[in-house]
Amino acid sequence: DAGITQSPRHKVTETGTPVTLRCHQTENHRYMYWYRQDPGHGLRLIHYSYGVKDTDKGEVSDGYSVSRSKTEDFLLTLESATSSQTSVYFCAISEKGGYTFGSGTRLTVV
Amino acid sequence: QKEVEQNSGPLSVPEGAIASLNCTYSDRGSQSFFWYRQYSGKSPELIMFIYSNGDKEDGRFTAQLNKASQYVSLLIRDSQPSDSATYLCAVNYDMRFGAGTRLTVKP
Numbered sequence: 001d002a003g004i005t006q007s008p009r010h011k012v013t014e015t016g017t018p019v020t021l022r023c024h025q026t027e028n029h030r031y032m033y034w035y036r037q038d039p040g041h042g043l044r045l046i047h048y049s050y051g052v053k054d055t056d057k058g059e060v061s062d063g064y065s066v067s068r069s070k071t072e073d074f075l076l077t078l079e080s081a082t083s084s085q086t087s088v089y090f091c092a093i094s095e096k097g098g099y100t101f102g103s104g105t106r107l108t109v110v
Numbered sequence: 111q112k113e114v115e116q117n118s119g120p121l122s123v124p125e126g127a128i129a130s131l132n133c134t135y136s137d138r139g140s141q142s143f144f145w146y147r148q149y150s151g152k153s154p155e156l157i158m159f160i161y162s163n164g165d166k167e168d169g170r171f172t173a174q175l176n177k178a179s180q181y182v183s184l185l186i187r188d189s190q191p192s193d194s195a196t197y198l199c200a201v202n203y204d205m206r207f208g209a210g211t212r213l214t215v216k217p
Contacts (some may be wrong), residue, residue, distance in 0.1 A: 033205075040118070042198060042209035043154070090153055092205075098144050098156035099205055
């Protein structure tokens with residue numbers, strides 16, 4: 001078990017407000033990822049990290065930023081939330097030949 | 111053209127039948143292929159991965175890879191209602207996902 005937890009599990013926020021989602025892992029994995037999942041689109045990579053302070057963009061990074069100041073924590077920030085960012089967000093780590101996902105955060109922007 | 115394509119379904123099979131899920135990919139240089147299962151409201155979980163042409167079996171699941179035709183498939187034998195879920199195909203270690211195929215197994 002990768003010991004990966006996401007918080008919060010659910011959040012409703014207003015358009016234009018900043019939002020930060022947290023991913024925490026307990027097993028010192030180097031690579032961490034943020035995905036969003038929307039109907040008809042599957043999972044799309046937002047950003048990923050390959051070490052402390054080492055991050056890179058994925059295919060849908062516009063409007064998102066990330067930070068990784070400690071190995072165990074990978075934060076995803078929506079600087080100014082928009083309705084198009086309403087989605088389910090999954091954090092993942094790389095292990096056992098594939099990815100292990102957190103339980104997800106359901107974000108609604110109203 | 112999407113990099114990884116799956117039939118969105120829904121695919122419905124009777125209990126005990128073989129369910130066949132297919133995935134095609136556009137990058138001919140792809141080397142690794144993954145199948146995930148996702149129950150409604152839950153996170154994806156890895157079922158199998160395959161790197162070489164041919165078949166790879168794990169219990170009731172068989173992954174089949176044909177690099178020349180650029181497709182990978184997942185067969186589920188003796189399908190059970192508990193197999194009802196969305197199945198996601200992913201390609202390469204940077205995990206390009208298909209949109210998933212929803213499978214329903216009817217008792």
